[in-house]
Amino acid sequence: MPALLALCILAACTSEQAPEPTANADCSTVNVTAARIYEIVQQHCTNRSCHPGTGSPLNADFSTPAKLKNYISTNGASWTFRVTGAGADMPQSQGYPPLPKAVRDSIACWVNKGMPD
């Protein structure tokens, strides 16, 4: 069985590497509002019974725009690491498709600009 597996693996074995991610968008030309960001958060986070305050995790409660901002203010590094960074694992670690890079870049710009309304 292991030999058969090894043969199958060798037959299907490829070595692809993703291209280098392009630099983040120029934030000076990006005009994103809190309302737009909160729509994205609702679509990808709270509407899936995660982060709404009624589910889990309760410390990352995004049930209102104010709570979302408060979380990002106090957990900026974690937010960057898990949502907008190169190794972001949200929401795909929960089995959902990852956020498109353009969306991640827009969120990062919004945070970098001080989360304007």
Added chain:
Amino acid sequence: MLHLRLLTALLLTAPAAMAQDDLGAIFGKDSVRRDPVTSTFKSTRIINGQSNETLARGDLDFRVAHRFGDIGGSGGGSSTFFGLDNSTDIRIAFEYGITDRLTAGLSRSKGNGNFSQMWEVLGKFKLLQQTHDNRVPVGITLFANAVVSSMKSSPDQADPNYFAKFSDRGSAVAQLVISRKFGEMVSLALLPSFVHRNRVGFKDMNNMFAMGLGGRLRFSKRVALVADYFYSFRDEESKDYYESRGTKFYNSLGVGVEIETGGHVFHLNFTNATAILENQFIPETVSTWTHGQFRWGFNISRRFSLGGR
């Protein structure tokens, strides 16, 4: 009777080493002294890593493994009931003993890392069994798997989970489990491992070697302390690139208690690895014990004898 007389004469006159050989000649290969050492580990997994054990012929092993969320750190604490509100990975598997030395299995995992929705086919073969007479001082078991993700492709080519073709979804592991049981109390295992991922992120590694070390310290007939650690050989260029972008990789460490309860072997364990499959926890662990990013996990194993013995 003749055998008895011969045996008595040999015991009285021959040196111990000679007696051993002569007994072997009399009783053939089934000499008690050449019996393979059994129960080096109580389960087919140590914690994260494989043990040397395979299933007995005709045994079906239904396994459920679960890893909860971070106990501490920003994702843990009392608000998540120390991680119990979250699950980082769940694996459900059926493994079957084709012979006493050969096990095959199928599993589905949630997955945690670059990919999710993981389907695994695995094989495990005992190449060598440690014997009581030390003629074979270690057991060697070969483990291999092939895994495919059924998750939706990312729309961004720069993401590792962008799938241009089916083979981009695949990964595989080949591993040797070199084990030795020292008396009734202590068992150790060395696990040289190779992970291949067909598609990875920029500056990540398609091929990665790792060395695992596992052990079991038995306290009583039913309870033992188990631990395993995997050191991943990620190259410096890859480490530097990911650290410059805010991602640091860590080696996985698991410690736990193994409790045998009749037909079950229950594992109560703690590990920083968020994923269950070797294909992910060896190259993609980004959580560390020192930041409170370790979690409670369990492996439950229920064996059904489907005959064949």
